[in-house]
Amino acid sequence: MKLGILISRFCLIFCFFLVNSSLESFNKKYIIFDGIDTFSDIYLNKKLIGSTNNMFVRYTFSVEEFLKYQEEENVLEVIIKSPIRMANQFFNDYSNKIPPFCVPKEYNGECHVNYLRKMQSSFGWDWGPAFPSVGIWKSVRIVMFQDNLLEDIKTETIAANTSHWLLKTDIYIQCFESISNAKFKLALNTKKSIISIEQNCCNDICVKNEMHTGVELYVPKTDINTWWPNGYGEQPLYSLSIELETKNDIQSKTISIGFRTAELIQEQIDKNDPKLGLSFYFKINGVPIFAKGSNYIPANIFPENMNDENVINNLLTAAKQVDMNTIRVWGGGVYESDVFYKICDKLGIMVWQDMMFACNMYPAHQQFLETVEVEIKQQIRRLQYHPSIILWAGNNENEAALRGNWYGTRNNYSMFASDYITLYVNTIKKIVIEEDKTRNFLVSSPTNGLKSEEENYIAENPYSALYGDVHYYNYEVNSWSSIFFPWTRFASEYGLQSLPAYQTLQKAFDINDLITFPSPALIHRQHQPLGYGFMLYQIEINLPVPPKPTISDYVYLSQIVQARAMRIQTEWYRKHRNTLLKDGRGLTMGALYWQLNDVWQAPTWSSIDYDQRWKMLHYSASDFFSPIIIVPELEISNNLTIYAVSDSLADLEVIFNVEIYSWKSNIPLTTYISDTILLVSNALVISYLLNFNTCKKNNSAQLILNENYFNWLNAITQKCGQSKDQQIRSCFLHTKLYYNNINMTEASPSNYLFPSTFNKIIGYETPNISVTRIWQEKKNQINVKLESTGIGLFVWLNVTQTDGNFNENGFIMLNKTKTVKYMSNKDISLKQFNLEIEYLRTKFI
Missing domain, CATH: 2.60.40.10 (Immunoglobulins)
Structure with missing residues (x-):
């Protein structure tokens, strides 16, 4: 296959391929695009075979009339239109103008992404650049078969009784004619044996090219081990194979499943006093779980690079290493790859899964709703069997935005409220409930949950501490002071910015852009309005600042402020899991800080920067998320x-x-x-x-x-x-x-x-901290021995390597000596190990 790409005012992707004549005998021939970004017309041998308009939809087109065989070359052309132009065209054509009409000017972005079903952050966000991507971002394949195509598998594990699990399996078949006298076989590979069942199936009519069948299997509890979140037990996964035998075909599909129950508990705190609100917490296998974790944005700003298994594995493993048990897949990115969820299954990372709607109002006309219906149905069926997914949520912050008039919707509130309910309740919620009866669905986040539903899905105060979840950001007060923290049921977002490592910045900036702070180039990458002002304020009220600080100083100081702020706030939430105030506030059961990862070298809220370097926050998380x-x-x-x-x-x-x-x-x-x-x-x-x-x-x-x-x-x-x-x-x-x-x-x-901020302590003399010994403990481990003449504050060990981490960093050093370990993902030598040491100084010469 030969591939080419031409880009001018549109994107043309073309490839040439041959098809062996032995394949001509198949009755059905289809080309499947798992992901096209976003608007395209597709031609095979100069014949239009289909069009696309949704980045999140899998498209299947018949090609049996157009394929050439043997030595005749096939030409596939995908003509992709500019998403910027399409967004502007929809905005101009649609009579009801949908806000916000553009991103803030600090984003340096594009407008009207809310009219498109593509990654919302691709037009710019406060944590990333505007790269309105186009292209084929997932696999393309030609499938051939005789009768029908086995497509999706959904499962449900129910603790039927004290001795057995009930495994319900639903199979979806893309059909082109009715099936009769077919056989269906299911085989579950348990720790003791293979449990299988075979039955006749599918004597149904093919409706809209789809057919559905199901089977139930009772599994002895002694044959399997229960799947648990990280920190509560192991994560055993079992192979489940499906085989469909029709008159002319045998098709099979295998997935890995876990046996667990998952519930979102929203119950009255006091049945005699409903004003005290509802609980909000997850129960896994009947055990209340305090959700500890972070929010996940796409691993790369370019969709075709988001599915790098090494990057995803490194990020999620880093989450597990600091005792996280939950990741929220945020609604402004993408539905993540199969690899992402498989790794979460394996690591015991629970997934709060947003649908891809964020920080916008959205259209609710028929054409938009129709493509959303396909999107939601396909994504639920693709992901439903993963034990790691514990919750579906309809959008990010749109309930709060509508109620709070973030985008000037007040004058036409009834229309926007009607559109909101049409999209998220009558369309998305309806489909989710039909497709997955094993999980709860929240219409938004933050939300009051069941209380929001009582108030027609748009609560009077979506940020109420008595219900649901809360997003909390307040940069204008001391982030180290708990007096401003909410007594919430569940903190699903909270955060503070810091700069990435200086070595990470060096890869993206000219050296002249890293002399003064903030330089024009650094300002260009600061997308949070007033972001550097907030950052400097938080530093100056808490820490001593050198008279002539360098950018390296600001990197170090901003990371101290961020790490300390997130530690104090997270510990606040964790310690109040059992605290109930008289007005009903408290009983916090989740802390998911914003955000885990980065898409570029810039000031953001992440705990791991773009080069996979752990910031001080991520090291601190290993303490504040400790069991x-x-x-x-x-x-x-x-x-x-x-x-x-x-x-x-x-x-x-x-x-x-x-x-x-x-x-x-x-x-x-x-x-x-x-x-x-x-x-x-x-x-x-x-x-x-x-x-x-x-x-x-x-x-x-x-x-x-x-x-x-x-x-x-x-x-x-x-x-x-x-x-x-x-x-x-x-x-x-x-x-x-x-x-x-x-x-x-x-x-x-x-x-x-620390009763005092560090810029006001008295009696402190900055110590001398030195490295007295470095030695190779293992092929992938280097030990470092430190010696200090006094109390070392936020001692930071900096290395050029990005393929490993220290067992602790950014620590307080009380003892005269201390040994830390650097553990790499691959073999490392002392010659490669370039170490710098940094610590807080309170006096400057």
Whole structure:
């Protein structure tokens, strides 16, 4: 096959191929395009065989009348139209103008993408460039068969009773004539044997080229192991094979499935007081799961490069490595590749799956709805069998946008509300419920869930803390202060920008663009309105800034601010999983920060930059997403609170200690050691407090210390100063949980309470931190030994390599020496290992 591409005012993709004459005997011959972006006319040997208008739809066209055989060359031409021109044409032709009419000017983007069924972020977003792509972004294949085509498989696993699972399987056949006397065989390869069933099938009429049949199979629970999210158990997958034998054909298809149940629980907090709202959390196999994770944008801004298995595997493995169990596939990108979901299945990463509608109003005319119907039906059938997918959601932020008048819809609210319900409720929700009865569907995110449905799907306040999920961003207040955080049921988005690694920037910018901050080139890549202003504000209120900071300084400082902000906020959500305020707020059961990955070298909210380098945030996530954490906080009331949080399914006995340090020395002034504490099983996490005057003693998120900070501190040590201001600025706390056993095994990562911002601490002398030894531990591991003359703050080890990570980084160094490990995905030598070290300085010469 020879391929060519011509681009002018349109894109012409053409290829030449031969077909062996032995294939001419097949009755049916079709060409299948799994993905064309977006508007195209397709010709085979100068004959129009079909057109496309939706990037997310699989198109199938008959070619049996047009194919040539043997030595005659076939010419396939795909003429793709400009999406920019098509968007403008639809906008001009459609009588009801659909806002927003363009992206913000900072995006440097294009307008009216909401009229098109293509990746919405391709016209520009706050985290990425505007590349309105065109082309064939998925596979193209010619299929030949005699009768009909076995196409999609859906499954449902039901815990039928104490001894058996019920496996329901639905098979979809693309048919061209009625089938009779066909045989259908299903075989499940369990850990003990192959369980199979064979039956006659398909004595049905072919309607609109589609036929459907199903089969049920009871599977002994002893023959399989249950699929669990990361951190709760293993992820066994079992091969399920389908074979369809018709008069002239035998076709087969094999998928991998997991046995699990998944529920989204929305129940009244108090049946006697509905004003307290509804719960919102996931139950997997009957166990409440606190969703820990991030939001996923496409792995590349160019659709044809999004499906790189190595990149996807690296990103999702990095998520698992820091104890994430959930990824939200955001609605402004694409329905991800089969590879993506297979890796999520394997790693135990639960998927919250948005439909591809985001931050826009959308048309609701018949032509638009018809292509959406095909899109949703195809995508549900393609993805439904994956155990990792636990939720479908209709759109990103469109309920909030409509109710909040983000795009000037108030004057014609009734029309936009009607269009909203027509698209997301009457069309998308209807199809999802018909196609998949195993999962819940949310119309939007954020949303009030069932409460939004009660209010005709557009809640009065989609950001209510008493229902559903919340997106929270506030750059105008100190992101390290919890007083502004929402007491939400589920935080599905929250974030803060940082710059990527300097080495990552170097690959995209001329050296002259990296001298001053922000340079015109850096401003061009900052798509968040006022983004650098917010970034500098967050840095300056919390950290000491050199008098003449370099871009490398801003990279380092912005990553400290981001990492610390996300840690404080995530720990806030995790520690309040059992907290219920009198007005009904609290009981948070999910924390998905924005965002995991990047599509270019720019300031964004990501924790992993474009070159796959972990930012300080991602290293910090390994602490704040750890299965067991300790969370100290100095509240605005001057109360010192310490929480212990456990994801364990077993009851745990722990103790905690608090070391009090002066900024003058890395030797603690004194140590406080607690009595034994019982952390109950996470399986009991949703045990609601129906009587607010009753304090529950034991929880999986438990308040283990609650004292006036100054009284508590003065009772233990007098060495932090006399005044409250001195005590705030002179000392800090180091906390850790230990199992109550003979060896006092560490149960949690270290955590710290810094009462003062770092630009106001007193008594601190910046230490000298040096590398005293580097040695090769294994072919893919290098160890680094550090030595410090004092307390090292946010010690950052920087290497040029992008194929590995340290076991910890961006850490607080209290001990005189410390050894860290660099682990690579491939063999590495000392000669390749170029190391730089950075740490926070509070005084500058």
